[in-house]
Amino acid sequence: MTASTLQRPQSSGTDDAAQLKPKRRITGRGMLHTYTWLIIAWLIVPIAVMIAFGFNDTPGRYNQTWDGFTFKWYGRLFEYSDLTSALVTSLVIAVVASLLSGALGTGIGYALGRYRFRGSGSLNLIMFATISSPELIMGASLLSLFVSAGAGLGPVTITIAHVMFSISFVAVVVRARVMTLDRSIEEAAADLGANGWTTFWKVTFPIILPAIFSGVLLAFALSIDDFIVTAFTAGTTKTFPLWIWGATRVGIPPQVNVMGTLIFAIGVLGAVIANIRSSRQGKRD
Amino acid sequence: MTTPQHSAVRARSAAPAAGAPAIEFVGVNKNYLSHGETVPAVKRTDLAIGQGEFFSLLGPSGCGKTTTMRMIAGFEEPTAGKVFLDGQDVTGVSANKRDVNMVFQSYALFPHLNTYQNVAFGLERKKVAKSEIGRRVGEILEIVSLTGMEKRSPKEMSGGQQQRVALARALVNRPRALLLDEPLGALDLKLRQQMQIELKRIQREVGITFVYVTHDQGEALTMSDRIAVMNAGVIEQLGTPREIYERPASRFVAGFIGTSNIVDGHVDRVEGGLALLSYTAQDRVVVPAAQSVRQGDKLEVSIRPEKIDLHRGVPPVQATGGSVLSGTVTEVVYHGTSTNYTVATAAGADFTVFDQNASNADDLADRGDRVYLTWAPQHSYMIGD
Amino acid sequence: MTTPQHSAVRARSAAPAAGAPAIEFVGVNKNYLSHGETVPAVKRTDLAIGQGEFFSLLGPSGCGKTTTMRMIAGFEEPTAGKVFLDGQDVTGVSANKRDVNMVFQSYALFPHLNTYQNVAFGLERKKVAKSEIGRRVGEILEIVSLTGMEKRSPKEMSGGQQQRVALARALVNRPRALLLDEPLGALDLKLRQQMQIELKRIQREVGITFVYVTHDQGEALTMSDRIAVMNAGVIEQLGTPREIYERPASRFVAGFIGTSNIVDGHVDRVEGGLALLSYTAQDRVVVPAAQSVRQGDKLEVSIRPEKIDLHRGVPPVQATGGSVLSGTVTEVVYHGTSTNYTVATAAGADFTVFDQNASNADDLADRGDRVYLTWAPQHSYMIGD
Amino acid sequence: GVQGQGTQAPASAEPDAVAKFWNGKVKNGTLNFAGWPLYMDPKRPELKKFTAKTGIKVNYQEVIQEMGPWFAKVQPQLSAGQSIGFDLMVITNSFQFTQFRDSGFLAPLDHAKLPNYAKNAGAAYKKEAFDPGNAYSIPYASGMTGIAYDESKTGPIKGLADLWNNPKLKGKVGMFSDIQELGNFGLLKAGVNPAESTEDDWEKAAEELKKQKADGYVRNYYDQGYIDALGNGEVWATQAWSGDIFQKNLSDNRDFKFIIPEEGGTIWTDNFTIPITAKNPVDAIMAMDFFYEVANASTLAEYINYVCPVPAAQADMRARAAKLSGDDKEALLDVADSKLVYPTQAEYDKLHYYVAFEATSEQQKFQKTFEPIVLG
Amino acid sequence: MNRAKQKIAPYLLVLPGGIWLLIFFAVPMIAMLSLSLQEGDIVHGYRFTGHWQTYTEAISAYQTQIYRSLIYGAITTVVLIALAFPVAYFIAFYGGRKKGSYLFLVLLPFFVSFVLRTISWRQILTDEGPLLSPLRDAGVIGQSFHILGTPFAVIGGLVYNFLPFMVLPIYVALERIDPRVVEAARDLYANPATTFRRVIFPLALPGVFAGVLMTFVPASSDFVNSEVLGSSDTTMIGQVIQAQFLDNSDYPTASALSFVLMLVLLIGVFTYARILGTEDVMKVAAR
Ligand SMILES: Nc1ncnc2c1ncn2[C@@H]1O[C@H](COP(=O)(O)OP(=O)(O)OP(=O)(O)O)[C@@H](O)[C@H]1O
Ligand SMILES: Nc1ncnc2c1ncn2[C@@H]1O[C@H](COP(=O)(O)OP(=O)(O)OP(=O)(O)O)[C@@H](O)[C@H]1O
Numbered sequence A: 001m002t003a004s005t006l007q008r009p010q011s012s013g014t015d016d017a018a019q020l021k022p023k024r025r026i027t028g029r030g031m032l033h034t035y036t037w038l039i040i041a042w043l044i045v046p047i048a049v050m051i052a053f054g055f056n057d058t059p060g061r062y063n064q065t066w067d068g069f070t071f072k073w074y075g076r077l078f079e080y081s082d083l084t085s086a087l088v089t090s091l092v093i094a095v096v097a098s099l100l101s102g103a104l105g106t107g108i109g110y111a112l113g114r115y116r117f118r119g120s121g122s123l124n125l126i127m128f129a130t131i132s133s134p135e136l137i138m139g140a141s142l143l144s145l146f147v148s149a150g151a152g153l154g155p156v157t158i159t160i161a162h163v164m165f166s167i168s169f170v171a172v173v174v175r176a177r178v179m180t181l182d183r184s185i186e187e188a189a190a191d192l193g194a195n196g197w198t199t200f201w202k203v204t205f206p207i208i209l210p211a212i213f214s215g216v217l218l219a220f221a222l223s224i225d226d227f228i229v230t231a232f233t234a235g236t237t238k239t240f241p242l243w244i245w246g247a248t249r250v251g252i253p254p255q256v257n258v259m260g261t262l263i264f265a266i267g268v269l270g271a272v273i274a275n276i277r278s279s280r281q282g283k284r285d
Numbered sequence B, C: 001m002t003t004p005q006h007s008a009v010r011a012r013s014a015a016p017a018a019g020a021p022a023i024e025f026v027g028v029n030k031n032y033l034s035h036g037e038t039v040p041a042v043k044r045t046d047l048a049i050g051q052g053e054f055f056s057l058l059g060p061s062g063c064g065k066t067t068t069m070r071m072i073a074g075f076e077e078p079t080a081g082k083v084f085l086d087g088q089d090v091t092g093v094s095a096n097k098r099d100v101n102m103v104f105q106s107y108a109l110f111p112h113l114n115t116y117q118n119v120a121f122g123l124e125r126k127k128v129a130k131s132e133i134g135r136r137v138g139e140i141l142e143i144v145s146l147t148g149m150e151k152r153s154p155k156e157m158s159g160g161q162q163q164r165v166a167l168a169r170a171l172v173n174r175p176r177a178l179l180l181d182e183p184l185g186a187l188d189l190k191l192r193q194q195m196q197i198e199l200k201r202i203q204r205e206v207g208i209t210f211v212y213v214t215h216d217q218g219e220a221l222t223m224s225d226r227i228a229v230m231n232a233g234v235i236e237q238l239g240t241p242r243e244i245y246e247r248p249a250s251r252f253v254a255g256f257i258g259t260s261n262i263v264d265g266h267v268d269r270v271e272g273g274l275a276l277l278s279y280t281a282q283d284r285v286v287v288p289a290a291q292s293v294r295q296g297d298k299l300e301v302s303i304r305p306e307k308i309d310l311h312r313g314v315p316p317v318q319a320t321g322g323s324v325l326s327g328t329v330t331e332v333v334y335h336g337t338s339t340n341y342t343v344a345t346a347a348g349a350d351f352t353v354f355d356q357n358a359s360n361a362d363d364l365a366d367r368g369d370r371v372y373l374t375w376a377p378q379h380s381y382m383i384g385d
Numbered sequence D: 001g002v003q004g005q006g007t008q009a010p011a012s013a014e015p016d017a018v019a020k021f022w023n024g025k026v027k028n029g030t031l032n033f034a035g036w037p038l039y040m041d042p043k044r045p046e047l048k049k050f051t052a053k054t055g056i057k058v059n060y061q062e063v064i065q066e067m068g069p070w071f072a073k074v075q076p077q078l079s080a081g082q083s084i085g086f087d088l089m090v091i092t093n094s095f096q097f098t099q100f101r102d103s104g105f106l107a108p109l110d111h112a113k114l115p116n117y118a119k120n121a122g123a124a125y126k127k128e129a130f131d132p133g134n135a136y137s138i139p140y141a142s143g144m145t146g147i148a149y150d151e152s153k154t155g156p157i158k159g160l161a162d163l164w165n166n167p168k169l170k171g172k173v174g175m176f177s178d179i180q181e182l183g184n185f186g187l188l189k190a191g192v193n194p195a196e197s198t199e200d201d202w203e204k205a206a207e208e209l210k211k212q213k214a215d216g217y218v219r220n221y222y223d224q225g226y227i228d229a230l231g232n233g234e235v236w237a238t239q240a241w242s243g244d245i246f247q248k249n250l251s252d253n254r255d256f257k258f259i260i261p262e263e264g265g266t267i268w269t270d271n272f273t274i275p276i277t278a279k280n281p282v283d284a285i286m287a288m289d290f291f292y293e294v295a296n297a298s299t300l301a302e303y304i305n306y307v308c309p310v311p312a313a314q315a316d317m318r319a320r321a322a323k324l325s326g327d328d329k330e331a332l333l334d335v336a337d338s339k340l341v342y343p344t345q346a347e348y349d350k351l352h353y354y355v356a357f358e359a360t361s362e363q364q365k366f367q368k369t370f371e372p373i374v375l376g
Numbered sequence E: 001m002n003r004a005k006q007k008i009a010p011y012l013l014v015l016p017g018g019i020w021l022l023i024f025f026a027v028p029m030i031a032m033l034s035l036s037l038q039e040g041d042i043v044h045g046y047r048f049t050g051h052w053q054t055y056t057e058a059i060s061a062y063q064t065q066i067y068r069s070l071i072y073g074a075i076t077t078v079v080l081i082a083l084a085f086p087v088a089y090f091i092a093f094y095g096g097r098k099k100g101s102y103l104f105l106v107l108l109p110f111f112v113s114f115v116l117r118t119i120s121w122r123q124i125l126t127d128e129g130p131l132l133s134p135l136r137d138a139g140v141i142g143q144s145f146h147i148l149g150t151p152f153a154v155i156g157g158l159v160y161n162f163l164p165f166m167v168l169p170i171y172v173a174l175e176r177i178d179p180r181v182v183e184a185a186r187d188l189y190a191n192p193a194t195t196f197r198r199v200i201f202p203l204a205l206p207g208v209f210a211g212v213l214m215t216f217v218p219a220s221s222d223f224v225n226s227e228v229l230g231s232s233d234t235t236m237i238g239q240v241i242q243a244q245f246l247d248n249s250d251y252p253t254a255s256a257l258s259f260v261l262m263l264v265l266l267i268g269v270f271t272y273a274r275i276l277g278t279e280d281v282m283k284v285a286a287r
């Protein structure tokens, strides 16, 4: 009948009540749906493998073949003190780097969003360059600098590097927020008797704080997972990714899988909670 | 064209044009499914829109105007019933195969194409020859006064100009009907008024049926040949602007279109087709009464503010044949062309009285003045529902 | 308070309130520097706004309304001249130290604070005691009918509610004057009308001077005690709504406020303070003439559409004492409360005639009808410039 | 004795340099030890014993997998005079050893603090050509580079010819990415003794290696990761270090074979050294000497199966075996008699020393010759 | 007074971060350029001699790897567009209220370390691993058939790791398309295919461009995927640079190669961004 020949425009997400018993047809939409899930499955495969092998009752150091299920690696999570300290190093660097780049990036982002000033063009260019430059080159050039300057490598140089590539990301996020900030809100504060300082801390800062926070989170994520730039600037310091990299050649202990799983779980949980909170807020609008 | 067999089914009000109506709904019903629940958007509707008519759908938000429009365009299929265009059943025919075009509220111009390309889009799809496209686009751009803007992209144009591109893009295809869904909603007052005039001019020029959705009653009144007032998925009244304004079929219509003064009371007497409602010795309302009205019935009477005369003293003899209500002026608002008085009447209701600041009009009253309102019985009417 | 020494300098129209005006501009001038060029935004302006006045600044976009307002608030400093608040020179005093408050077009509510916190913001800056703040916020929220909404954040409120928070946030500080820059610009028609009434009520209640910026003439007419009509940085006319509507000082004001019919012609005769302009034997315009008018002068005469009577036949004798123009109806637009006729007249100009659909009014004419327009001399006037 | 060499070594460190370095240095109770994977029992029994004995806490990390990357990694810090985080590191006698020493990155050893070394080290391990007078290093272990293979998949393998021609091994051969190691095997395949090779020989060797690669034999070039590739079947035969195979078989219960190719293999020495910026050099040198106690050398060799620089350890192993019985006894005796731990003359005849470089430019030339092979 | 403060405020705000970027982004590039023109060795130190021959030597020794990297990068990008577009399309147009959830699933890999998930692929694809062993046992593939070490594995890894970077910008572009515009096309007689070709795809192009920028550069300069999943047949220039810096301490060669790579990529990126406008790209990049 008529309904079955109908080509549905894509906009309406709902089905017609007219199609009382919709025949299962192979539609473009259905194919796309299946395809999308296939891609998602593919994306998840290595994660699933990582998680699974954290439960592998492997006898030796080579966690490669399935030897039965165990929880023991969770109990022996901190058995490799150097692995543990690599993780701690990563966390410390990520915290310091994200806070630092948060502060520096906020300054740039705020200035770019708020003022027109000479040099903002070049600044934008440098930011664009840091965002689009290959990490390899940034790492290599930093190494060149440190080597030329005769500076040793270690946590400090790693942090410097991480701050460097995170600043622009923070700045872009903050700038976007500041640009959409209604200037008259700050004028309103002045109008209500607030001086410049009070206006910034009581009005502007709280309003752009969520953007700063997402910038800092982004920087944290970039830092803790960074491998390439870190490889060039680490010297003998081991971060979590570097430790894993080193261990690949000689077998990765199941503890790495466990740590990976835990980081994954915390990240996912955090994202889900943040999402639920923001969607609750959205609903109140 | 043969007379379609469904012609027996007619909309409430006959279409003015001869032959098959440009657009016809027969028993159309539309439900949406939302979160598993059925949302009735348009309830059983019959409707015929004549050839060349400027037809408006008027009603509050969510009443089903857009849904009606989208069923004509082919973006939604009716849950039940049929849609005819020029007498042909188009139910189930997809949008790109229907010979009607739509002007969207947000314009929906193709942002990556310039004016010329936007306007030529439909003709290209129809495989019209290049030279012919050029000719027709040029022609229509002239009609909408956009000659010379061919190369501009949408974001390089003002709201009003974009609006006209959207119009040209639809009109250039010479559709059987043009559907306009709140086309002026996004424009500011001045531009809106200007575009109203422009639209009316263009419609006259091209002679195409316009189906116009708006929730602005002023716009509907000034522009339309006929108006359908919708409420909760149902057409409550269909008629010319004057029919609808002066004889609203329901309380809803009366309230939605223009300002109405509404007063209620119990019938004291029915005489010569007129019902009399008394409030005090002097205060009374006389209204043409339906056959069914009996003494003691409770009635609601509606009077438009421009029909009322306001007197500072006791009203002249000639007025006393009709209604008289005394009261006190609580607000006087000067509007330039007119002055509006708000009067707290003896009948309990607050009345608005509209008075043109005409050549012979003095200031009728000041705030606090004691005044009398009078009007002829034929300018008031009982309201249903 | 002592009379300030500048009191000799007076704005064109005397402030109605006694004592020092709430706001006074003396020789104020404001230029912006944009891309190295000087943009004059407000030209040499003297202005006095009285205590408790509802004062509107009306004018087209870019005429300098916002700039004027911002100079009062202290967001901009005049390039030349002085600004006084309650007789005190505040030129150079920064915004946070001026005792006036502003309501922004976009409301500019603090999105991270709830209603209570928004309203309390100004009092906190003034270090008012906590309990006192609570009391005053509660009081003002009651005035703006927002009691119970204290905990809501701005985005949890409708446009109209936000508007009232903005109002409360300013009013709670009991400023010398409240500045409102198109406060209703973002609201839709219905809400806008509702808020107009609300604003007027609140102003009456608190008795504070309101300086109101709008480019909507209807709004200005209905709400203001006095209006300043600005054009290109200059106040073209300052007066009550009625003064401005009925006796516009310039062609610009006449055109900007309401619809004006403008007709020109050469003076045939000057007699008894009236100038006569003839077009044909029957077609003539009679207008009160200034002393300087001589025979042969070219005059422009303006008549409001609601002052004109439209006759289908030759006009009655009583009307011939004034102006008579014959013409043809080219457009009839039904508006419900009124009908507008467009008439192409013998004097060359197209006339708009406004006719209330009053109780005694029949349809005056149809499109194409030959008609006569008449009006009394005193309802027309010569326009300057 | 094993003769690894770098460029012609200068005379041993001046005596006052030793004094200058060690003056005022004291034991701190911590030791950061940089070692190689598969170079010590994962339970670290010797280190535990050392801690028990001296109170020095040892942080042992398997951070070295190849000499080039290790040198590159620590070079910036050492140049800047900063600590690399390690007090003791085990480095091979390849040209990077010379680079370390010539850059002044190695602390001169105070032999007064190495009584066990003086007493127990084999004679050959006291006159290494790459470090005359053992001024900067004493051996940790020696080892051979040969071929390891999975006999179940390859059948018998005899030598380098298999890695070049045996059709069964196509795409299943692993080679070292260490330039020195790779070059050596190229030279041996070309019939040249690496220690006596000339620049022309290097070209020839490079040709051999390129051919091997072009013919599709090489799956990849590996650092210490070769053992993993062998374990997971990525390669079936590979260049390998002698003791690794023993440990891999032990820990994973596998049966990989190790041979010295009939065309010849190489022998090298890994050495204890103290980075010049070490924070705990006294603790480090105490550990060095500790490993020269016969009992400790014995258990270390027992586990790692590399060539032991302490001859007396062989007797110790036999003595300990005597106290055991059954499989354990068997196993320990196997180690004591292993030709990999105590090679016989027959083995030495097949073993060659590394290419020695007269000058840095030569070493760079060597590197540039073979590098592009590894880097695809 | 106030005005002067306003004037210097932006500079004060920008200064710390700006200096940081200058010293640790701009200056290093110069240091690298300088290093590439030096001669010497790691033991005796490098001196500036303006020895540009390092460039010619390095390029001629490693041109294969340079080409290979650009080709792998290009293939990866093309495959990414093909794979990502339908996903982005589905989520943008049919995702409904689950849009957020779908995007989240697509971003899931980001919650696992880059190195770790690449290694996980190695584990899956290994010659005697869970994928190939059963196939080999079943006789579907030959004894020496393998995936690891082949260009397929390397490009597969690159595609895997960068897929979200392509889905996201395309999604953002598609999301921004006003559904009315699509309806307008249908209204103007375009069938679904034409609507896609003439309206949806052109409007999604900025997203595709941004995606290309965000994937081509990191993919063609990557060394992790080819190191973990590849072999010496798949060596990319990133590995060479990495090795010259971090294994061989041949700083001049490494710097010269880095500089060449940077020029090739940055010139590409900047002309590309010039054409498209950096703003859009940055906006998407910031997501
Ligand atoms: N796709 C949909 N799914 C579910 N319900 C819908 C959908 N579209 C519209 N509705 C519902 O159908 C009813 C009619 O909607 P419609 O859009 O036709 O109203 P409208 O008169 O155009 O209103 P407005 O003036 O606000 O545009 C409303 O209740 C609306 O919520
Ligand atoms: N900061 C500024 N720099 C340069 N020129 C300005 C600035 N602000 C306003 N102007 C110019 O000054 C003139 C007056 O502007 P103003 O904002 O006062 O107009 P307005 O009457 O409020 O207009 P609108 O109704 O559009 O709000 C305009 O020509 C405007 O372009």
Ligand SMILES: NCCCCNCCCN
Pocket: D036, D037, D038, D039, D067, D092, D094, D143, D178, D180, D181, D241, D244, D268, D270
């Ligand atoms: N598993 C420990 C291996 C130690 C090998 N070191 C010698 C490297 C020779 N280039």
Ligand SMILES: [Mg+2]
Pocket: B065, B066, B067
């Ligand atoms: Mg609608």
Ligand SMILES: [Mg+2]
Pocket: C065, C066, C067
């Ligand atoms: Mg303004």
